[in-house]
Amino acid sequence: MTPELEAFIRSLIQVVPTDELAWPEPAPATPSDRHDWELRVASLREAHNQRTLDVASAAGTLLPFSPPTAEVSVPVEGGQVTAQVYAPSGEPGPHPAVVHFHGGGFWMGDGSVLRRLDGPWCHQLAQDLNAVVINVDYRLAPEHRFPVPVEDGYAVVRWVSENSAALGVDPERVAVHGVSAGAFVAATVCLLARARSGPPIRFQALMAPAVLVDPAARYPAVSSLPGLDEAEIRRCAELLMGPEPYDPRSVSPLLAEDMSGLPDAFVATCAFDVLCADGERYAQRLSDAGVQVTARRYDAVHVIARPETDAQRYADLLSALRGALAPRPRD
Numbered sequence: 001m002t003p004e005l006e007a008f009i010r011s012l013i014q015v016v017p018t019d020e021l022a023w024p025e026p027a028p029a030t031p032s033d034r035h036d037w038e039l040r041v042a043s044l045r046e047a048h049n050q051r052t053l054d055v056a057s058a059a060g061t062l063l064p065f066s067p068p069t070a071e072v073s074v075p076v077e078g079g080q081v082t083a084q085v086y087a088p089s090g091e092p093g094p095h096p097a098v099v100h101f102h103g104g105g106f107w108m109g110d111g112s113v114l115r116r117l118d119g120p121w122c123h124q125l126a127q128d129l130n131a132v133v134i135n136v137d138y139r140l141a142p143e144h145r146f147p148v149p150v151e152d153g154y155a156v157v158r159w160v161s162e163n164s165a166a167l168g169v170d171p172e173r174v175a176v177h178g179v180s181a182g183a184f185v186a187a188t189v190c191l192l193a194r195a196r197s198g199p200p201i202r203f204q205a206l207m208a209p210a211v212l213v214d215p216a217a218r219y220p221a222v223s224s225l226p227g228l229d230e231a232e233i234r235r236c237a238e239l240l241m242g243p244e245p246y247d248p249r250s251v252s253p254l255l256a257e258d259m260s261g262l263p264d265a266f267v268a269t270c271a272f273d274v275l276c277a278d279g280e281r282y283a284q285r286l287s288d289a290g291v292q293v294t295a296r297r298y299d300a301v302h303v304i305a306r307p308e309t310d311a312q313r314y315a316d317l318l319s320a321l322r323g324a325l326a327p328r329p330r331d
């Protein structure tokens with residue numbers, strides 16, 4: 001780890017508690033315990049969400065709050081999910097669209113984090129890219145196990161395509177963007193869209209992607225400092241999948257049999273992140289299958305970087321999205 005990054009992480013440790021928060025069980029002990037279990041999951045989720053906000057505040061990545069242009073309900077299997085829509089100011093559309101999936105280990109990142117951390121970022125992206133950005137509050141594990149989160153993501157992308165005129169969106173210029181577990185959702189949505197012949201997705205942008213869900217995978221420590229580790233990855237996977245055995249090949253984008261025909265990609269990994277190698281393997285597999293890929297590795301731990309590195313990462317993302325979502329002759 002570079003001395004500059006280590007000093008930055010140590011400065012965060014001084015102001016944000018590093019004590020380990022409790023985690024929920026992946027399932028209630030008995031069906032009759034479900035209500036109490038759901039209350040405990042919600043309480044623990046809020047505590048973890050607050051820790052995320054504390055880290056973001058200390059790291060200087062919290063942008064001024066910006067309310068969404070609109071909040072919408074999107075029909076999904078078994079109910080509906082909400083999404084915040086951020087439209088660019090100025091000229092009318094149709095604009096490109098970016099569907100954003102938050103991170104949070106498959107079970108966190110909703111509520112206050114979604115609106116306070118992801119929301120302002122989506123607003124800034126909408127203005128800088130001159131695009132409509134949709135911030136998706138997909139349903140979370142462990143109450144909603146795989147494949148519910150990714151099916152929610154697919155349903156929202158399909159809804160954007162079907163309602164493109166009302167949203168001021170060009171349905172041929174839609175990208176998906178995800179961070180960590182959200183990148184898992186984004187990558188899987190691309191696989192679903194290919195398998196189901198639509199809706200069209202032009203580009204996928206994946207930040208610190210979690211693309212492998214496999215209880216046999218090993219993640220050696222990359223630093224002695226607190227951060228994402230193998231034990232936490234296993235906990236997140238168990239919350240997503242439940243305690244029953246499963247085939248990682250049926251879940252993990254990294255293990256997809258065929259990568260051909262997937263959208264072009266921007267893959268950003270963090271050099272001091274246990275998920276770095278998985279993300280870079282995914283980028284290489286896409287490239288080997290003929291997909292145009294821009295891969296960048298940043299001086300960062302999982303998701304967290306110094307402000308100047310974070311600014312460069314955002315600039316690179318913006319450049320990749322502008323190039324990918326520019327109008328083409330057939331548009």
